[in-house]
Amino acid sequence: MEIAKLGEFGLIDRLTADIKPNNESTKYGVGDDCAVLHYPDSEVLVTTDMLMEGVHFDLTYIDLQHLGWKSAMVNISDIFAMNGTPRQMTVSLAISKRFTVEDLEQFYSGLRMACDKWGVDIVGGDTTSSYTGLAISITCIGEARKEDIVYRNGARETDLVCVSGDLGAAYMGLQLLEREKAVYYQMVDEAKRKSVAGGSPASTNPSRVDGGSPASTNPARVDGGSPAVNIPDFQPDFSGKEYLLQRQLKTEARGDIIQRLREAGIRPTAMMDISDGLSSELMHICKQSHVGCRIFEKQIPIDYQTAVMAEELNMNVTTCALNGGEDYELLFTVPIGDHAKIQEIDDVRLIGHITHESLGQVLVTRDDQEFELKAQGWNPLSSESNAKHA
Amino acid sequence: MEIAKLGEFGLIDRLTADIKPNNESTKYGVGDDCAVLHYPDSEVLVTTDMLMEGVHFDLTYIDLQHLGWKSAMVNISDIFAMNGTPRQMTVSLAISKRFTVEDLEQFYSGLRMACDKWGVDIVGGDTTSSYTGLAISITCIGEARKEDIVYRNGARETDLVCVSGDLGAAYMGLQLLEREKAVYYQMVDEAKRKSVAGGSPASTNPSRVDGGSPASTNPARVDGGSPAVNIPDFQPDFSGKEYLLQRQLKTEARGDIIQRLREAGIRPTAMMDISDGLSSELMHICKQSHVGCRIFEKQIPIDYQTAVMAEELNMNVTTCALNGGEDYELLFTVPIGDHAKIQEIDDVRLIGHITHESLGQVLVTRDDQEFELKAQGWNPLSSESNAKHA
Numbered sequence: 001m002e003i004a005k006l007g008e009f010g011l012i013d014r015l016t017a018d019i020k021p022n023n024e025s026t027k028y029g030v031g032d033d034c035a036v037l038h039y040p041d042s043e044v045l046v047t048t049d050m051l052m053e054g055v056h057f058d059l060t061y062i063d064l065q066h067l068g069w070k071s072a073m074v075n076i077s078d079i080f081a082m083n084g085t086p087r088q089m090t091v092s093l094a095i096s097k098r099f100t101v102e103d104l105e106q107f108y109s110g111l112r113m114a115c116d117k118w119g120v121d122i123v124g125g126d127t128t129s130s131y132t133g134l135a136i137s138i139t140c141i142g143e144a145r146k147e148d149i150v151y152r153n154g155a156r157e158t159d160l161v162c163v164s165g166d167l168g169a170a171y172m173g174l175q176l177l178e179r180e181k182a183v184y185y186q187m188v189d190e191a192k193r194k195s196v197a198g199g200s201p202a203s204t205n206p207s208r209v210d211g212g213s214p215a216s217t218n219p220a221r222v223d224g225g226s227p228a229v230n231i232p233d234f235q236p237d238f239s240g241k242e243y244l245l246q247r248q249l250k251t252e253a254r255g256d257i258i259q260r261l262r263e264a265g266i267r268p269t270a271m272m273d274i275s276d277g278l279s280s281e282l283m284h285i286c287k288q289s290h291v292g293c294r295i296f297e298k299q300i301p302i303d304y305q306t307a308v309m310a311e312e313l314n315m316n317v318t319t320c321a322l323n324g325g326e327d328y329e330l331l332f333t334v335p336i337g338d339h340a341k342i343q344e345i346d347d348v349r350l351i352g353h354i355t356h357e358s359l360g361q362v363l364v365t366r367d368d369q370e371f372e373l374k375a376q377g378w379n380p381l382s383s384e385s386n387a388k389h390a
Numbered sequence: 391m392e393i394a395k396l397g398e399f400g401l402i403d404r405l406t407a408d409i410k411p412n413n414e415s416t417k418y419g420v421g422d423d424c425a426v427l428h429y430p431d432s433e434v435l436v437t438t439d440m441l442m443e444g445v446h447f448d449l450t451y452i453d454l455q456h457l458g459w460k461s462a463m464v465n466i467s468d469i470f471a472m473n474g475t476p477r478q479m480t481v482s483l484a485i486s487k488r489f490t491v492e493d494l495e496q497f498y499s500g501l502r503m504a505c506d507k508w509g510v511d512i513v514g515g516d517t518t519s520s521y522t523g524l525a526i527s528i529t530c531i532g533e534a535r536k537e538d539i540v541y542r543n544g545a546r547e548t549d550l551v552c553v554s555g556d557l558g559a560a561y562m563g564l565q566l567l568e569r570e571k572a573v574y575y576q577m578v579d580e581a582k583r584k585s586v587a588g589g590s591p592a593s594t595n596p597s598r599v600d601g602g603s604p605a606s607t608n609p610a611r612v613d614g615g616s617p618a619v620n621i622p623d624f625q626p627d628f629s630g631k632e633y634l635l636q637r638q639l640k641t642e643a644r645g646d647i648i649q650r651l652r653e654a655g656i657r658p659t660a661m662m663d664i665s666d667g668l669s670s671e672l673m674h675i676c677k678q679s680h681v682g683c684r685i686f687e688k689q690i691p692i693d694y695q696t697a698v699m700a701e702e703l704n705m706n707v708t709t710c711a712l713n714g715g716e717d718y719e720l721l722f723t724v725p726i727g728d729h730a731k732i733q734e735i736d737d738v739r740l741i742g743h744i745t746h747e748s749l750g751q752v753l754v755t756r757d758d759q760e761f762e763l764k765a766q767g768w769n770p771l772s773s774e775s776n777a778k779h780a
Contacts, residue, residue, distance in 0.1 A: 052518060054521045078424055094445070124437065124438060131445065
């Protein structure tokens with residue numbers, strides 16, 4: 001259904017009709033100039049993230065439901081990274097004319113699944129139009145007791161450096177999707193050339209192929225803009241690499257780790273989520289805490305599928321784990337006295353320790369060489385303009 | 391300076407370096423995964439707005455400093471519309487390559503002037519890249535005592551309907567800018583045609599004129615993309631219409647009215663800011679309060695310049711005041727017992743009263759005819775996709 005058919009308020013009613021706030025702190029949600037919240041006994045945490053089509057996501061390989069999920073999760077992850085509990089979210093979307101009501105319902109269904117998983121209320125937002133592509137801006141609000149909040153600046157010499165889960169898989173998932181997309185485009189080009197050579201009627205509309213939704217790994221988008229030339233069935237090859245895809249498309253915020261740390265009585269001294277890559281985040285913690293660090297290559301947790309994919313692509317897997325982003329794992333430091341306790345925690349790995357600031361940020365390789373860590377970030381555009389500041 | 395030269399964190403440091411939080415409720419601002427706020431004694435108000443280039447603003451006639459100001463003010467206005475006090479703001483920007491560091495500094499300088507005017511702290515955000523154009527998403531946070539908050543749903547039969555300032559001027563300002571832009575483009579076309587006819591070298595690059603920043607009323611943008619053809623000096627004609635421009639480009643949030651109402655001991659029963667037009671906002675209040683209203687055309691406050699401009703454009707000035715948006719004046723209802731008090735308040739006009747729901751929303755014209763109010767909204771795209779929900 002075209003969005004114009006519903007009209008502006010009809011659309012919002014449809015997307016938010018059955019949203020019922022569950023948190024005690026949510027006093028009033030969607031429907032007025034502001035949402036109203038109440039936090040008498042704790043600090044309020046606020047984070048915001050903007051995702052732009054073509055820069056942060058590519059609708060040829062992420063469907064709108066996964067995109068909604070991921071957009072919510074990357075914000076929820078920032079609340080956990082402060083050792084807080086996520087509670088509310090506002091969602092702003094700018095959409096171009098090619099999106100339908102059903103598209104937005106898909107997006108919202110993913111968004112709401114992610115919010116439901118962590119008990120987050122959608123309390124407002126803005127739905128507007130865009131000339132080109134989709135822009136998503138989400139603000140997540142959470143709470144924490146003052147004494148529980150973990151900043152980036154609390155790491156101290158001798159603290160242990162820990163990460164949750166494994167690293168580099170989301171980046172490898174992206175490489176995999178890019179590879180299959182390239183294969184698909186090659187097939188399209190091939191088909192176009194044949195079609196032109198044969199003078200079939202389809203060849204009179206080659207612009208459809210370029211201009212329409214190119215699609216590839218995502219059949220839903222193929223329906224939206226099926227090319228006019230005759231393309232052979234395309235079956236992307238993801239076998240044995242399902243975990244990489246999942247890590248790229250179905251981001252998880254590690255609230256479970258926060259919970260386990262609490263249960264174990266561990267309070268990190270500094271913490272961040274890994275959105276831009278381990279190196280980059282380590283540098284933030286070191287810079288803000290005025291310390292150095294010493295990280296061991298052999299300790300960095302890497303999944304088997306990540307290693308295989310790196311091998312296939314002729315890439316150094318450690319570089320991928322250090323600089324590939326979007327893992328949304330937690331990077332944190334704990335006092336050395338928690339050494340025994342931290343080793344009991346499932347899915348957390350000790351990768352090094354904090355040193356004096358003058359020693360810099362050092363990576364010790366498998367063959368005991370030492371390198372200074374450099375942050376490269378995951379996004380090729382990052383050196384120009386991709387930068388997050390809260 | 392190109393943004394790439396500064397790099398991601400350099401840019402943020404530069405834009406936020408000397409931002410010092412002033413509010414007691416701001417515990418931690420820019421620099422971590424989240425901002426940290428503290429509101430033990432009041433409710434937290436949250437509002438968010440997204441502005442897209444080409445849809446909400448046109449950089450050919452608004453410079454980045456005014457745009458920064460306006461982006462902040464429209465959010466601050468939503469906090470006042472709940473009878474609250476604005477305190478914090480997060481600012482997300484997605485920028486394409488044509489923007490320089492200086493451009494962003496201009497934007498931030500306007501943004502900060504607006505924030506300074508109302509004592510708002512910038513506590514975080516996200517700066518990222520966009521393939522096309524500029525996207526702005528702002529979240530504003532404020533506070534109010536629970537008993538002071540004014541929702542849209544509190545209007546009761548016999549309540550008086552009031553508006554601040556005057557209406558329709560921002561819309562007329564937009565019409566004026568559009569007219570001058572059209573005149574400019576006509577001149578450019580003319581110059582191009584002459585240039586092509588004469589075979590001057592400039593004509594080999596006509597794409598510059600279309601593709602570059604067209605500019606017109608804003609000399610700053612002319613520098614950024616000066617056309618290759620020889621365009622005669624263009625002096626837009628704004629004389630006698632300065633107020634209209636000011637209303638369109640230098641939006642003011644009416645915190646002064648909120649202050650005066652407080653001082654007079656008046657607590658509105660329902661309130662909104664007028665962003666989409668009086669008709670549209672009246673319908674929100676009536677729908678959510680389950681009431682009707684009766685508004686008198688002759689009472690609607692209209693500035694002299696608005697009336698003159700409407701005359702020039704052959705438009706009905708009342709229609710402009712009812713459906714033109716972006717005035718950001720306050721629309722509110724007060725108990726009939728406040729009649730004398732409200733008449734004492736400077737710059738507030740009584741335009742009608744609240745009736746039983748069954749009587750609908752009625753406009754009484756100057757010649758005593760009655761019409762049902764219809765919301766058309768200010769934005770030509772609004773019936774399709776421009777819709778705000780908190």
